[in-house]
Amino acid sequence: MRIVVLAGGIGGARFLRGLKAAAPDADITVIGNTGDDIHLFGLKVCPDLDTVMYTLGGGINEEQGWGRTDETFQVKDELKAYGVGPDWFGLGDRDFATHIVRTQMLGAGYPLSAVTEALCERWRPGVRLLPMTDDRVETHVAVDLDGERRAVHFQEYWVRLRASVDALAVVPVGAEQSKPAPGVLEALAEADVVLFPPSNPVVSIGTILAVPGVREAIAEAGVPVVGLSPIVGGAPVRGMADKMLSAIGVETTAAAVAEHYGSGLLDGWLVDGADTAAVAEVEAAGIRCRAVPLMMTDVEATAAMAREALALAEEVRA
Amino acid sequence: MRIVVLAGGIGGARFLRGLKAAAPDADITVIGNTGDDIHLFGLKVCPDLDTVMYTLGGGINEEQGWGRTDETFQVKDELKAYGVGPDWFGLGDRDFATHIVRTQMLGAGYPLSAVTEALCERWRPGVRLLPMTDDRVETHVAVDLDGERRAVHFQEYWVRLRASVDALAVVPVGAEQSKPAPGVLEALAEADVVLFPPSNPVVSIGTILAVPGVREAIAEAGVPVVGLSPIVGGAPVRGMADKMLSAIGVETTAAAVAEHYGSGLLDGWLVDGADTAAVAEVEAAGIRCRAVPLMMTDVEATAAMAREALALAEEVRA
Structure with a gap:
């Protein structure tokens, strides 16, 4: 079975670990979000791609969900001693090596997709990891800061401001001019199932x-497209998806996210047991819906979610 | 008193520390060798400039004479795990930060001289440190490897091959097309004394x-030019200057190095007590010469050497 997954960072990566356990023989292609990529200290940092790569490759810091295990911060401390910022983005020494290799390869002319493939030769994530595009796309968030409207990089909003102010708009700058990376459209055309993990519907999957x-x-693949709600009981399970949903005028509910994707795109939707009441609303919108436990507390619980998603896909197909 | 010093790496840096102790009120400008600069992992590394900066700024690894104190090697280990080389050049995590800052500034359009000045704002070396040029100059060494003549980067010869094969030629590639960095000619024009520390006469001062x-x-400054022999008792005090001297057809003796510089450039020359016999030969070549202890065993011994050099300069002037 060929499964294509659209993934953001932590939520997407953890879901993929469960999916691999649930479908060990499946051929999984991950289309990774690159809208939150950022240039720091002259280096190209791809937080979502790296989170997927490190998580599936066994190098992730399990507790925080991003960055490397056994990490140190000598480079960061030195950059601070030089007065070179920003200092709000936590790059560790091991992580820096990834960005150094990536930047060197990009500088040598390789596209991000080829660089990602090369990095994955080390990490062997057990999935084919593709950036959504080789072109530069950068998610910006419009905010009011001290009464002035400003657009900040998504990472600045998320990490520096910790989403403490309202997002007035979210714009994936450059997306309109971008092209899917090599392999993206081909993977979708050959997919048997397309899954949306419980990633951020705006800045991850939306991008x-x-x-x-x-x-x-x-849409043209003509195969079941099934998503898992990142909203449980009216709040995001992790992160600050509510801020992002408000910015695009979508309610922070499991049903509203499904309706935002729409029945033209989505065939099936899993909501948590806490949102059983949403099932009827989602189905009324033309999307098949089931309520199942959606907490990724460990790999087994996550694998069970993945199995439910695949079962729903087969239901849709039949 | 305005002193201009032409400096390589370890020897030059240690001499400068002694000079600062010997002449605390002097205005010292250092013209640093950049011929052994190298691009590693897409980053610009300037070993000699950094050795001077770290040594005078209190950040040097005292035992090895180069690199940072309290250094760790996480980035290097990770690069090796990615299979990205070369692995023979020992860049530590703290050191990496310097190269990251430098590369970012160069990428933003600043010349190396401006970057060096910015880095020195942190290190406050107590001298004005100028790269010899803002242009790219790269010292290459011709060697016979497995019967084939090849040109290798100086660092590859020095660090990877450990000068284990003969150097057939030494070429500062790009030097002919280079221009002195801003401030270099001005500093020489305004100098009261010019000093050649016991640095490598070929690949440091020669470059x-x-x-x-x-x-x-x-020559046009019309002020005393005094050097200190890096050769003591027919062998280099440190490093492998003998290999470099052979490559340009100069004997590894204190006198031969003085004559290589020549009386048109050099007014005074200090040899070690072990080379008292060389004094007459050097003076016969038109260069005033004294035999004094030339071992930089500690800052006080080095300061004494600097005082002898300055005293010889005054003798020349008078």
């Missing part, structure tokens, strides 16, 4: 869908 | 002198 051709390729 | 205009500016 991937903003790459021209991706949404169409999913 | 600086290969930048068009530098040799002429020293």
Whole structure:
């Protein structure tokens, strides 16, 4: 079975670990969000791709969900001693090596997709990891800071400001001019199932869908498209998806997110047991819906979620 | 008193520490060798400039004479795990930060001289440190490897091959087209004394002198030019200067190095007590010469050497 997964960072990576356990023989292609990529200290940092790579490759800091295990921060401390910022983005020494290799390869002319493939030769994540695009797309968030409207990089909003102010708008700058990376459309065309993990519907999956051709390729694939709600009981399970949903005028409910994707894109939707009441609403919108436990507390619980998603896909197919 | 010093790496840096102790009120400008600069992992590494900066700024690894104190090697280990080389150049995590800052500034369009000044704002070396040029100059060494003549980067010869094969030729590639960095010619024009520390006469001081205009500016300054022999008792005090001298057809003796610089450039020359016999030969070549202890065993011994050099300069002037 060929499964294509659209993934953001922590939530996507953890879901993928469960999916691999649930479907060990499946051929899994991950289309990774690159809208929160950022240039820091002249280096290209791809937080979501790296989180997937480190998580599936066994190098992740399990407790925080991002960054490397057994990490040290000598480079960061030295940069601070030089007065070179920003200092709010926590790059560790081991992590720096990844960005150094990536930046060197990009500088030598390799596209991000080839660089990602090369990095994965070390990590062997057990999935094919593709950036959504080789072009530069950068998610910006419009905010009011001291009465002035400003657009800040998504990482600045998320990490520096900790989403403490309202997001007034979210714009994937460059997305309209971007092209899907090599392999993205092909993987979708050959997919048997497309899954949306419980990633952020706006700045993770929404950004991937903003790459021209991706949404169409999913629709044209003619295979079940099943998503898992990142909203449980009216709040995001992790992160600050509520801020992002408000910015695009979507309620922070499991049903509203499904309706935001829409029945033109989504065939099935899993909500948590806490949201059983949402099932009827989602089904009324033309999307098959089931309520199942959606807490990724460990790999086994996550694998069970993945099995439910695949079962729902088969139901849709039949 | 305005002193200009042409400096390589370890020897130059240690001499400068002694000079600062010997002449605490002097205005010291250092023209640093950049011929052994190297690009590693997409980063610009300037070993000699950094050795001077770290040594005078209190950040040097005292035992090895280069690199940072309290150093760790996480980035290097990770690069090796990615299979990205070379692995023979020992870059530590703290040191990496310097190269990251430098590379970022160069990428932003600042010349190396401005970058060096910015880095020195942190290190406050107590001297004005200028790269010899803002242009790219790279010292290559011709060697026979497995019967084949090849040109290797100086660092590859020095660090990877440990000068284990003969150097057939030494070429500062790009030197002929280079221009002295801003401030270099001005510092020489305003100097009261010019000093050559016991640095490598070929790949350190020789490379600086290969930048068009530098040799002429020293001659035209009309001030005493005094050097200290890096050769004691027929062997280099440190490093492998003998290999470099052989490559350019100069004997590894204190006298031969003085004559290689020549009386047109050099006014005074200090040899070690072990080379008292060389004094007459050097003086016969038109260069005033004294035999004094030349072992930089500690700062006080080095300061004594600097005082002897300055005293010889005053003798020349008078």
